[in-house]
Amino acid sequence: MDARWRMPLFVVALSVGSLAAATAQLSAPIPTAIATPSLALAVVLHAEGAQIYECRAASDGNLAWRAREPIATLVFDGSTVGRHYAGPRWEYVDGSVVHAKLASSTPGASEADIPWLRLDVVDQRGNGKLSGVTRVERVNTRGGVARGPCDEAGAFLSVPYSADYVFLRKD
Known part of the structure; x- marks a missing residue:
């Protein structure tokens, strides 16, 4: 896959329990900083939820909002198919789970949007939709940035x- 995806880009995604083809649109080009052109698409899932922050002391001693965890529902073709939570981890309804770590990032579309990410899978369990996934890309972010005063530790x-989370595996 070319690192310079252009819109409209349609990607093949597998539906639960079958090889039925479905499409998901990615709304913008995937920046080179996070693109992985050498891997095959496993599935694209949309997430709706919240980024949770905790007010803690920063390295300079001042209080600041620090990312704690995401809590999100994963959606495919209008149906809830899983969840995204601390780790970060993504769990599909078939019991397959991937755990990843940050590899690289690039800014979101606006200052209010969390960054787009490339994450490397460090652990997985279960057999299912997410089995064999080696990389996750977070794209098309909207919102999620902490704003406002952080006045009380804790x-x-x-x-x-x-x-949108793009799950990739070796071909």
């Missing part, structure tokens, strides 16, 4: 966000 802030 306080939490929930910021709504949405994103």
Whole structure:
């Protein structure tokens, strides 16, 4: 796959329990900083949820919002198919789970949008849709950036966000 995906880009995604083809549109080019042209597409899932922040002391001693965890529902073709949570981890309804770590990032479309990410899978379990996935790309982010005062250590802030997660595997 070319690192310079252009819109409209349609990708083949597998539906639950079958090889039925479905399409998902990616709304913008995938930046070179996070693109993985050498891997095959497993599935693209849309996430709706919140980024959770905690008010903690920064390295300079001042209080600041620090990312704690995402909490999101994963959606495919209008149906809930899984969840995204701390780790970061993505769990599909068939029991397959991937755990990843940050590899690279690039800014979101606006200052209010969390960054687009490339994440390397470090662990997985179960057999299913996410089996064999080696990389995850977070794209098309909307919202999720913490704003406002952080005045009390230990306080939490929930910021709504949405994103598309592109799950990739070796061909």
